[in-house]
Amino acid sequence: MSTVDWFGCAVCTVFLRGCPVRCTYCHNREIQDGEDYREVEEVVEMIRSSRMLVSGVVFSGGEPTQQKEPLLMLTAASREMGLKVGIQTNGVFPETLEALLHEGLIDRVALDLKARWERYDNLLKKKFTRNIRRSLTLCRTAYQERALQEFEIVVTLFRGYEDEVKYIAGELEGETIVLQQGVEGTLPPLTSAEMRQIADRLGREVKIRTREEGEVVYDGRRDRRIPGKR
Numbered sequence: 001m002s003t004v005d006w007f008g009c010a011v012c013t014v015f016l017r018g019c020p021v022r023c024t025y026c027h028n029r030e031i032q033d034g035e036d037y038r039e040v041e042e043v044v045e046m047i048r049s050s051r052m053l054v055s056g057v058v059f060s061g062g063e064p065t066q067q068k069e070p071l072l073m074l075t076a077a078s079r080e081m082g083l084k085v086g087i088q089t090n091g092v093f094p095e096t097l098e099a100l101l102h103e104g105l106i107d108r109v110a111l112d113l114k115a116r117w118e119r120y121d122n123l124l125k126k127k128f129t130r131n132i133r134r135s136l137t138l139c140r141t142a143y144q145e146r147a148l149q150e151f152e153i154v155v156t157l158f159r160g161y162e163d164e165v166k167y168i169a170g171e172l173e174g175e176t177i178v179l180q181q182g183v184e185g186t187l188p189p190l191t192s193a194e195m196r197q198i199a200d201r202l203g204r205e206v207k208i209r210t211r212e213e214g215e216v217v218y219d220g221r222r223d224r225r226i227p228g229k230r
């Protein structure tokens, strides 16, 4: 159970194993690969057992969209329980997102963007850029058509790579951007104040997510703590 995976909503978070991207800062490196197969029904029952305490489910990972058919079944079952459904994704599997959107099975997508397009394949050392761009377009269109209630772009910030978000933001069409405090090894994380300075350079409202403050909406002149958050 989680109060940080969907701000403003208590959720049950399901982590699906496996991710073709290998971020060194991954918060779940132990499930980037390996095997631990479960029946879909077993997971459905775990979600059902938390039904009285949550109003939504977030599918995370690893990369949840890598397992298309199980994810379709799990999201459909969650819907039947009356739960809102969110996905945290790196966008590598647009066909799964397309199916979820087509079936009307998700309310929210948090899409990680890690670099400007021209650097993406180099950074990931795999040719995923086209897929990720397609995922962005699918979610953008669904959000504009109100088939998707919430859509945000998550950019994880690290000391020494503060400028990349400026280029990422320049490639977007006004989508909500979340600046997330990255934590990796012994590298000191950016402070909330430093993240506000980065946001100032974007010249637009963003959300800033840090361990110290939780999530705030920041537009350069004022910032607002999300109600009920740390």
Ligand code: SF4
Pocket (backbone or CB within 6 Å): 019, 020, 021, 022, 023, 025, 026, 027, 028, 029, 032, 061, 062, 063, 090, 112
């Ligand atoms: S894309 Fe996400 S889940 Fe996959 S390795 Fe990177 S941080 Fe971990």
